[in-house]
Amino acid sequence: MMRDLLMLLMQIPGLSGNEDRVRQAISKTLADLCVESRSDRLGNLVATFEGDPGAPSVMLFTHMDQLGFVVRKVEPDGFLRLERLGGVPERALASQAVLICVGQGRDVPGVIANKSHHATPPGEKYHVVPYRELYVDAGFASAEEVAEAGIQIGTPVVYRPQSFALGPHRVAGTSVDDRAGCAVLLGLAADLAARKSGPTVHLAFTVQEEFNLRGALPLAQDLKPDIAIQIDLMLASDTPDSKELGDMYLGAGPGMSLYSFHGRGTLNGVLPHPALVRLFEASAEAQGLTLQRSAQTGVLTDLSYVQHVGAGVASIDLGFPMRFSHSSLEVCDLRDLDALVMLLGEGVSRIGPDFSLNRDEGQA
16 A cells, blocks of 8 residues: 555655645545545645544654755746755756646656757866756747646646555655655554554644745644654655765664754754654564654754744654665665654554653653
8 A cells, every 4th residue: 555655655746835636636645545634725635533632742744845946037949947945956967857737637748958069078078057948848849839838937747656565565756755655644544543552643744844834833833733743754864975974774664863953044953752762662662663863954844843833842853764865866775664653553542641851750
């Protein structure tokens, strides 16, 4: 089920601010599980599983959107110029296939041009072309043809959606970040619907994380949770170019962030609540799972803002190891996703009326 669900979700385009198709697919999947959901004005989707009113309430969330581009300019000869939306790496752009998202059944394929090798002088062969100099060839010969296809300034563009298996346990796709998180929460939804006890859990699929990290804020302000658990990627460090990042390996189990800090002007990140660290360490042990640990600078999730709602929300980032973040093809291991479902189910089940978020009661 996890493989099929993730493969399906990665085939659906959903640029930040344009998550509607993804939300509709997730809402349908929840309905098939007999789980009701609702959305807000921004497009966040939430399913509430009522529980013990004496226990801390939980907002368990992940984002639906993906990074990409919007059309910035239409050239007279029909080529398209793009503006980046989110942390798109410029060095990975030339010759990429893209999808111009006009509407269901009307999307237009294209390719980001790469100057012909035979016309490239030696001085340019090792040069990364800035994205503003790149253009998309979508088969049009004029600006009029572009307009007739429904493409205009502001039209969303994403990497061409694709997904495929890599060996028996791994998958590659255009938006593992964070359709894998969506698949995990959908995997948990059936268990939450069938449970007999536990805290109130708001299972949420949020918007605009790749844009400004604040799409989840209005939802958190409305729900006023006591605990926020965010699901996203954990940077894998098991490739030749990433060994210095830490000890995070595909197939070795879910991950828990002990430190994240973005820097670069935002001065934001997450230091997890110690009660939640202990909770998920105990939950992993109870389920016989390995819980990998992460501490990273340059990483930021929307939990950084959710944690400051109201009087403060006890928060923690959990996730799955992933390779090649923000590339057109990212890679994860399905075993880590299945284990993450188990970890979350066990952890949530342990949150009762006696679960304390009092900092003074923890170990120094």
